[in-house]
Amino acid sequence: MAHMDSVGELGKNAKAQNNFFLNCQILSSCLHRLDCLMKADTAHATLTFGSIVRAERVKKRISLRELARRLEISPTYLSHIEVDRVPPPMADKVTKLASELNLDASHLMKSAGRWDEHAAEAISARPVLRELFTLAFAMDEDELLQFVESLEERLERKHEGETLL
Amino acid sequence: MTKRDLHLISERLLREWNLLTSDGEMRERTIDIDHIAEQHLNLTIVGSESRGLYRLPARKLGAINIGERKIIVRKRLLEDDKHFRDYRHVISHEAAHAILHSGLVSQMFLPFENHEVFNSHSNRLAFSRDGSAEFEVEANVLGALLLIPFRELIKTLAPITNTYSSEATPISNSLVEERAAAAYCRGVVPMLMQRFEVSKAVALMVLYYWNAQMRPPLEWQRLAREVRNRSSK
Numbered sequence: 001m002a003h004m005d006s007v008g009e010l011g012k013n014a015k016a017q018n019n020f021f022l023n024c025q026i027l028s029s030c031l032h033r034l035d036c037l038m039k040a041d042t043a044h045a046t047l048t049f050g051s052i053v054r055a056e057r058v059k060k061r062i063s064l065r066e067l068a069r070r071l072e073i074s075p076t077y078l079s080h081i082e083v084d085r086v087p088p089p090m091a092d093k094v095t096k097l098a099s100e101l102n103l104d105a106s107h108l109m110k111s112a113g114r115w116d117e118h119a120a121e122a123i124s125a126r127p128v129l130r131e132l133f134t135l136a137f138a139m140d141e142d143e144l145l146q147f148v149e150s151l152e153e154r155l156e157r158k159h160e161g162e163t164l165l
Numbered sequence: 166m167t168k169r170d171l172h173l174i175s176e177r178l179l180r181e182w183n184l185l186t187s188d189g190e191m192r193e194r195t196i197d198i199d200h201i202a203e204q205h206l207n208l209t210i211v212g213s214e215s216r217g218l219y220r221l222p223a224r225k226l227g228a229i230n231i232g233e234r235k236i237i238v239r240k241r242l243l244e245d246d247k248h249f250r251d252y253r254h255v256i257s258h259e260a261a262h263a264i265l266h267s268g269l270v271s272q273m274f275l276p277f278e279n280h281e282v283f284n285s286h287s288n289r290l291a292f293s294r295d296g297s298a299e300f301e302v303e304a305n306v307l308g309a310l311l312l313i314p315f316r317e318l319i320k321t322l323a324p325i326t327n328t329y330s331s332e333a334t335p336i337s338n339s340l341v342e343e344r345a346a347a348a349y350c351r352g353v354v355p356m357l358m359q360r361f362e363v364s365k366a367v368a369l370m371v372l373y374y375w376n377a378q379m380r381p382p383l384e385w386q387r388l389a390r391e392v393r394n395r396s397s398k
Contacts, residue, residue: 054203054209058200058203058204061197061200061204063197063199063200064199064210064243065243065246074212074244075244076212076213076214076240076243076244077212079209079210079211079243080211080214080219082209082211083209083211085211085218085219
């Protein structure tokens, strides 16, 4: 509390004397603190889909309006994507976003939790895979995990067989 | 916060962010306030929604959540290009709040009692409440000064008064006042609006600000007449 008091006192004096040079010093120390704060902020940021998009957009100095115009979505919707207020957009928009921001499309798709177009196509092209996914949807998490493990085991055995042969 | 502090802060910050040359002139045609808010102040701009987390109270155009470093701006301003100038006004106002009232500068400049009042609000949405009007005025003025830097204002007003000679003239407050007064009668507000891409409110704010004694426009009209008479002699 003693510290806070002294800060308050400093503020009073600065105002009373209107001391130009003192204000300059105070301002530069404020700027320094702002800098430190921002560095700390970026260091601990979690990388959600929205935050990746925002960081890249700000880095490339594209405004919210401009990027929204290029993607043919509303700026408000884009701003909500950036704060992760809404889920990431559909795959085609994610691809477009990646090309506008010069990002790796598959990486962005992964953080968006979306299938890439080709994967979706490949699945719908093979009826067996479609069946597999329909079945998988009905399973609960533990069952699915076991199933995936057993699949992995089978694949491994298959590969071992290949090398033995 | 005195008037002079606000000018000092705006000039200093714009230089720090490399938006002004060493002469105090703008590096680009207009100040990119989006870039200031997003890059330099690390604020996230969010469009308002009709219900939920980012709802704005009726008739409010913008708000800032200093704790989360988010600016919430009325959806209509963000989406419609015809409101672009008002949008810039709102962003500059909220950015000024972030500069002055986020506990960095305010801790240093404000008297202790104000600081305490402010702290009780600082982690919530900083809506203007009774007693925070002072903060709103500060934010309005600093926001306007960020959009219209001093030196560039003088340059823009120069053609209006024929007494201006570029580099040699030391700029005094009274000169600015005279120009602002002369300008007032010659449709300078639309001119400033166009030159700096700002709303009418911002253009007027800056003219009021540089009119040293905060005189009403009537006084400017008288001053303007004097200037005109002098130049016609």
